[in-house]
Amino acid sequence: MSGVRVLVGTRKGAFVLESDERRERWDVRGPHFAGWEIYHLKGSPADPSRLYASQSSGWFGQLIQRSNDGGKTWEPLGNRFVYDGVPGTHLWYDGTPHPWEFKRVWHLEPSLTDPDTVYAGVEDAALFRSTDGGQTWHELAGLRTHASGPSWQPGAGGMCLHTILLDPSNPERIFVAISAAGAFRTDDAGKTWRPINRGLKSEQIPDPTAEVGHCVHRIAMHRSRPGVLFMQKHWDVMRSDDAGASWQEVSGNLPTDFGFPIEVHPHEPDTIYVVPIKSDSEHYPPEGKLRVYRSRTGGNEWEALTKGLPQRDCYVNVLRDATAVDSLDSCGVYFGTTGGQVYASADAGENWAPIVRDLPAVLSVEVQTLA
Amino acid sequence: MIRIELPAHLRTLARVDGEVKLDVDGEATQRSVVDALEARYPMLRGTIRDHVTQQRRPFVRFFACEQDLSNELPDAPLPESVAMGDEPFLVVGAMAGG
Numbered sequence: 001m002s003g004v005r006v007l008v009g010t011r012k013g014a015f016v017l018e019s020d021e022r023r024e025r026w027d028v029r030g031p032h033f034a035g036w037e038i039y040h041l042k043g044s045p046a047d048p049s050r051l052y053a054s055q056s057s058g059w060f061g062q063l064i065q066r067s068n069d070g071g072k073t074w075e076p077l078g079n080r081f082v083y084d085g086v087p088g089t090h091l092w093y094d095g096t097p098h099p100w101e102f103k104r105v106w107h108l109e110p111s112l113t114d115p116d117t118v119y120a121g122v123e124d125a126a127l128f129r130s131t132d133g134g135q136t137w138h139e140l141a142g143l144r145t146h147a148s149g150p151s152w153q154p155g156a157g158g159m160c161l162h163t164i165l166l167d168p169s170n171p172e173r174i175f176v177a178i179s180a181a182g183a184f185r186t187d188d189a190g191k192t193w194r195p196i197n198r199g200l201k202s203e204q205i206p207d208p209t210a211e212v213g214h215c216v217h218r219i220a221m222h223r224s225r226p227g228v229l230f231m232q233k234h235w236d237v238m239r240s241d242d243a244g245a246s247w248q249e250v251s252g253n254l255p256t257d258f259g260f261p262i263e264v265h266p267h268e269p270d271t272i273y274v275v276p277i278k279s280d281s282e283h284y285p286p287e288g289k290l291r292v293y294r295s296r297t298g299g300n301e302w303e304a305l306t307k308g309l310p311q312r313d314c315y316v317n318v319l320r321d322a323t324a325v326d327s328l329d330s331c332g333v334y335f336g337t338t339g340g341q342v343y344a345s346a347d348a349g350e351n352w353a354p355i356v357r358d359l360p361a362v363l364s365v366e367v368q369t370l371a
Numbered sequence: 372m373i374r375i376e377l378p379a380h381l382r383t384l385a386r387v388d389g390e391v392k393l394d395v396d397g398e399a400t401q402r403s404v405v406d407a408l409e410a411r412y413p414m415l416r417g418t419i420r421d422h423v424t425q426q427r428r429p430f431v432r433f434f435a436c437e438q439d440l441s442n443e444l445p446d447a448p449l450p451e452s453v454a455m456g457d458e459p460f461l462v463v464g465a466m467a468g469g
Contacts, residue, residue, distance in 0.1 A: 060428065
């Protein structure tokens with residue numbers, strides 16, 4: 001029997017939610033790593049029993065955990081994230097040079113083909129890779145040492161590398177996004193990188209169309225069409241049809257184009273989801289109505305999905321890594337909120353119900369579709 | 372033999388209950404004690420002091436004999452009663468909210 005496993009990272013631990021393919025009754029396990037911030041956990045596409053988790057705390061720093069049994073048991077792995085060479089400086093909030101300092105792992109992206117290879121996006125922004133199942137980590141330093149690096153500046157949440165997209169058609173190509181430097185692409189497996197921000201316009205920086213400096217919140221792709229990218233920027237929802245070489249705005253009729261996550265339907269490459277948030281200073285849904293917006297036209301034309309979601313007095317946020325989709329025939333869509341709810345829809349967003357209502361603030365949601 | 376009390380989160384991580392008891396090579400100092408602790412429990416590396424600088428993490432404190440030893444030099448000898456195992460060496464998560 002097929003089913004789904006939802007991996008939830010929160011401010012105070014990790015939770016594993018499992019259901020059969022009906023997605024009506026859920027088994028909730030956790031908290032794992034109780035009391036620690038779990039920025040992200042994700043399963044290996046090559047081995048669904050293999051999970052990786054980023055565990056951190058302001059007191060005791062960064063840990064990486066691995067499970068080989070689908071999240072039942074865990075073991076701590078290597079947590080030595082050391083920048084390659086002399087790290088140099090980036091810009092601080094006040095515009096002065098500031099040394100690169102490792103703070104935490106925001107995102108773990110397991111290889112599409114090898115369970116022992118996993119990428120880590122970290123704050124201060126850099127990309128690391130492990131090829132031994134997470135025991136040792138090595139920086140792909142070509143990104144951080146890009147000529148624009150000294151001019152990168154943190155966003156409000158820190159200077160984090162939060163998005164890693166592996167191109168299923170080209171193992172040499174990786175996309176990443178950094179707040180607030182922008183999007184970058186490598187075509188040589190991480191040796192060299194180039195900014196891919198042409199077409200982005202950010203009024204919050206001195207040159208709104210600068211090559212770098214944009215606060216990209218998340219990027220998503222459909223695995224059948226990896227040259228088409230969708231982006232939720234600080235403001236603006238964007239689309240690229242040329243692997244990031246240029247971007248066009250597709251915010252269309254959204255009530256606000258500020259937000260954090262963006263997701264692509266697993267079977268319909270032009271169906272995308274966002275969760276509009278009122279503004280950069282009011283991180284909650286407009287009008288107190290929690291609405292997921294779906295476009296079936298690759299952007300511009302959006303419809304609100306509200307059935308089962310609170311339509312009054314709702315002032316939660318949905319963070320950048322806190323949405324996911326499964327790949328069952330009737331596509332499941334999931335998201336977690338800063339109020340501790342994890343909502344699921346088993347019909348592509350038409351109807352929603354909470355799996356859990358009272359977790360700690362949700363930082364990330366990932367879904368594994370189990371055979 | 373040195374007695375060490377770890378904070379709850381690090382006891383969970385190291386999978387130990389109660390005090391840790393360790394023999395330390397040479398003089399008992401913060402450095403030699405943490406070296407021995409990390410050798411026995413490698414999963415603690417990076418949680419008490421930084422991997423590279425070996426500096427104590429800012430929100431970790433070292434107490435013993437009702438004194439805060441956090442700002443003592445890493446190679447300064449620990450109190451005799453700690454070195455003799457009469458008093459524990461306390462690794463403490465700083466009181467910082469949360």
